[in-house]
Amino acid sequence: MTYRVWFTTLLGCGLASVTGAVMAAEGQRGADPSQVERGAYLARAGDCVACHTAEGGKPFAGGLEIDSPFGTIVSTNITPDPEAGIGNYTREQFADALREGERADGANLYPAMPYPSYAKLSDEDIDALYAYFMQGVEPVAEQPAESDVSFPFNQRWGISLWNWLFADAEAFEPASGQSEQLARGAYLVQGLGHCGSCHTPRGLLFQEKALDDSDEAYLSGETLGGWWAPSLRGGGEGDAGLQGWSADDIVEYLATGRNDHDAVVGEMTSVVANSTSHLTNDDLQAIAAYLKSLPRQSRDDENRQSETTPAQTEQMLTAADVDGKPGARLYLDNCNACHFANGEGAAKVFPSLVGNELVNADDPTGLVHVILAGARLPSTPGKPEALAMPDFGWRLSDDEAAQLATFVRGAWGNHGDAVSAEQVAEVRETLPEDRETSAPDFEK
Template sequence: MVKAGKLGLIMLGVAGVALACAIRYAWQPSIEPLLAPAPTGADTALVAHGEQVAEVGDCMYCHTANREKPFAGGMPLDTPFGVIYSTNITPDPDTGIGRWPLDAFTRALREGVSRDGHLLYPAFPYPHFTKMSDSDIAALYAYLMSVAPVSAPAHPNDLRFPLNFRPLVAGWNLLYLKTGELQPPDRSESPAWLRGRYLVEGAAHCASCHTPMNALGAEKNGEAFAGNLIDSWNAPPLNALTRAPKPWTHTQLVDYLRTGLASEHGAAAGPMLPVTQHLGNAPESDVEAIATYLMSLQPPPAPAQPASSREKASRTDDASAQSIRGGTLFASSCAGCHASEAPMREIGGSPALGLSSVLTSDSPRDAIHLVLQGNPWNGSATAHYMPPFADVLDDDQVDDLLAYLRTQYAQRPVWKDVSRTTAAIRKEIPQP
């Protein structure tokens, strides 16, 4: 009993120290505002450099809710703790960052602190931006100060109590924010690898989506790039690309990142589609460097699955009524573009369905999303690379169709609970 009492006192003391530290870091001093926006537009080279940084960082996607008002914020970001709305990062003096000096902008990226001293939520990936160089931050600042100012007040966040109490972020920062530049690697690496590592770990913040999160919303230690769930889509592991049915190559990865299409793997969709659209505007050498670094994270290719076991699974499921129904749906709704002899498959550059990462995934979520929502053509709001079928197929029909595709093309066992998952995803689709 005495030992238990001492342990309780120790734990209480530790909690008190942690609370004191959190309070100490919860309120940061404000930085004096500019009387007028910084005149950065004249330095065209610096602004152009900053635009490239913004493309690599995909800044516009998260900070744009209305395409006619780029960087004006208002984009809802779903988190396990509620909805956070992105803020206005145009140079509007009253609702944007027009009165922010460079040192305030730098502090926000490196420490997650706003100009007025309040803490930013780590949905803004400052744990990665902290690794950015002074020159890249200054260039990004110059670019954002050159875009058209938009008056757009911040949308109130919708977070659950007590997570809506910003000072708690100080404790999160004490646990998970590691400021400072990347440490040199243990071994000699090529300039392309070093550049790719800098971009992936910094401005591109790839791990923010592709790493599992712990209960506090931080990236799990020891599981970098092991995959995650983002906006109901799978963010696949980036450290298992060579385990695909046809292992990824550097060339295929560069094609995918720059164009959104890899001829041997599939097309970008969901949250990844805008990433590829912006990387398509980034310097090609930077995208090649990103691919160089990511390919260095891969294990050896997995041994090929014996054909006999694949064929056995296929034959077993092909005999089922579900597969027959799915085959009928494929013939009527999909074969025009996806059958091996379909002209549209050649025109669109679509990969063979048996190689599609969506169909060979362990989870059906991305396949369901694509069937229901389709895939826009190069970000178009009206043209589609693949049309949506949410109004054509019901949940059970989606289940039948995917069972057919899994067994006939991916040669894998059917996914479980597809109808139920489809119903849940259907409810998440924004209504026009």
């Protein structure tokens, strides 16, 4: 799995005092069932299960290995087991971990845990989450392996300075004059949803350049682990990205992983499957309204002219006039059946390639990954069918995959730069070893 900056790293949870254990137990016995149920919903909104569950493992028991720029981080057990998990955390220790990045033993958590976002959580939501994790989650007595983080990043004391510079421990406050719906959307996006962890550019010390919409950098897009996390700013003039989506388009995408414009790929697949597809329609509408309220600044590459217009590309492909155009020929052979000559695909089934943000991203790694390894839509309550795009790494050489990606990034008015065979080879090296993605050698 690729590095995810919203990953919750409650590393090395130490045992609290006997008094703390008693307080935690009292909290478990006294929790209202409706409070536990509400906490379960909030845990969905925070997507806690995605990072704290290993493949094939028990929910929240940790053990998921994640490659980061600083080494391998292993997710921790956040079940209420008193030794392997957080069963001895008091409510205040639980709150400090979420809001301030402080472990029960007083040590700093790594800022890969999105506590700068969780700092915005209300006391009421902290209470509900605590009730859920202490009473609604099954204890698992499994201690995950230790993380292997390189020096000096394994020195937790240095994080205090990082927190002083970049962490904001202020609770969420609605903007002046903000409607109830917009305030709810802002609270979910900035807080539990921690959307900025992936979609906001990072600074020199890997801090989010903005934690809320007071800065236009907030949610303006970032590349993480080779996947482009596009701008979520859907307001202002223009039709780039979410600007061209309606609020209902955003709701449908978050609820099902697909809409008339696009289909989810990469890390966002897990977010939709485990989190946003389980939110209420009111909350999804609030998120959509908030994202549509954020003006988007036009980028230079969005105004760059493409070599071919949508009509010219469609005419060329329809006539199969691809002599001397290897990328176009490869598109006809491998992609045209689903994405069609107009590149628009089929709504809610095969995503459009026209103006697609993954296709036009500065870093083509995500597009190349999809070409080589394929993609699968998540099964969600609203759309249970898990439609899949097949992988083409087994049949395309590095040079062919590069030609195909280059064609798609320059066709139908798209404005992406050319892709090299070397870039494709780098992506192929990152794919799982058990996946057959090497092009066949027909000379054998």
